[in-house]
Amino acid sequence: MNPRLLVHVPDADEPGYLRRARRALELKDQLEAGTMTAAVVDELVSFLSSYVAIEGSDGDPKEVLYDLSENQFKKVLDEVAGQEGKQEVPPASGGDSSEPTKE
16 A cells, blocks of 8 residues: 655644745745756755655655655645645555545
8 A cells, every 4th residue: 555645734823934935936946947956856855744744654754755746746845835734645656546635
């Protein structure tokens, strides 16, 4: 069974919104501009790992983040960049759907 990644996006009342949004947007801009390097990928994974957990596990979510598809990864980044709520990302491989679902 492939692990599911739960994405927790802080709500509108949690301090640090602009810092989170700014960093997410900076990283997203680098990703979309085609200036992605190994260091940028590592920064993205490190940044996003603060907002995700593996369902039913205390394991390191970084490994699951590295296994996401491009579309799944972008959805997680979009959520952290400014949308609220929790989201479940489909398994990294062999999942039934490429679309994350809201809880």
